Amino acid sequence: MRGIILHTVRFIVFVLFQVLVLNHLEIQWGIYPMLYPLFILLLPFEMATVPLLLIAFALGLSIDVLSNTFGLHASSALIFAYFRPVIFKLFAPRDGYENTEESNIYTMGTRWFIYSFGLLLLIHHTWFFLIEIFKLNEILLLLRKIGLSVPFSFLLALFAQFIFSSKKKSER
């Protein structure tokens, strides 16, 4: 029960932060930071993939509705959610994920976070900009957008973890 409330609140916070703050950051050079993939990463481990996909779809669609992207974020969030179990299996620690309830940087370690979240974020951003631009002759623009936005989003997610997840570590 506590988990449901926590994740619902998080859902709203992530959507509003993306729509009201990140969408309005005035950075040039094609940088477009996206923080909401972190929400999908932070969903519980034991969650089955189908509800995961549905939640990701709802998350993406809420952002779309508020930023006139008509399904672009929904599609990218789906990609992220679809690859989450795959990547988790790929970087699984030796004793599995049994004792951990949430996949943040403190419970899983920095190395794991960089590898799995970094890779998922790369997939997500590549898909996002690929669909957004959708023109083969603008491949340089595409690469530039991916190359600049992924590190930015990653750092943002890292900071968000440092600020908001640190409390849980001291509880343990």
Next chain:
Amino acid sequence: MRNLIAFFQRFRIFLVFALLQVVALSMYFTYSDFPRFQMLTTAGAINAEILTIRNDVTKHFNLEETNKQLQWENKRLREKLKNSLYKENKGVITVDDTLFRQNYSYIPATVINSTFDKRDNYMTIDIGKNHGIKRGDGVFSSRGVVGIVHLVSDKYAVVKTVLSKNINIDVMVEKGGSFGLLKWNGLDAKRGSISGISNDMRIKKWSKVVTRGGSGIFPRGILVGRVEKKGYIEGKPLWDITVRFSEDFRSIQHVYVVKNLMQEEFDTLQQQIPEDSEEPEL
């Protein structure tokens, strides 16, 4: 039958994924051309409400800049007033009201949400059907051309800005009058380009680029920007002209929507132009 059920169970994750993905992508690719579910954009009432609240907070940050702009525009308009002009030959010129008829009227609006870093950029404004605007009306601000109305709900409208793929506004270089279509390359919110100007035309750097009024959306002569650079396109007898927009899309607050009161007449006339047939007639 059992096999079929087994198949669905086995691939249920992928099937759900594929289904949702098709929904999302078909929405994305059809929206920009045929807007259908208006609820799902910022023209929808609740969404617009949220963004209006946000704008109520952030609009004050730009108050000084906005005031300066409006003051500057007022100055320009004031200079055109009758009482700030000196009449050279009294009594010779008579102003006849029936000589002029209102062709364009303007409706002021406030921008409540806008982007400038996407491939196609849209903005939401706080007027809609109730104020008499419709899809296809032009939008400009005191600094220059902004875009074209794309979706309309009762109280709000979404504008497709100049910073989009297929905006194709009719523009011309003020000096010389050579004209082409305005394009945007997706990268720089400060610069666009004009395509279709033949390279035997003389074009001076920093000459003004204004709207041509060709499609009746904008009146003639609204500033778009200035020619910043021109180059050759390989294999084509055309200039590659870079325009520096006079509008700064990163800090846009107040705009005007253009209503062409003679659009209907204009359109019926335009429709009578015979189109070039694709296949040669035998």
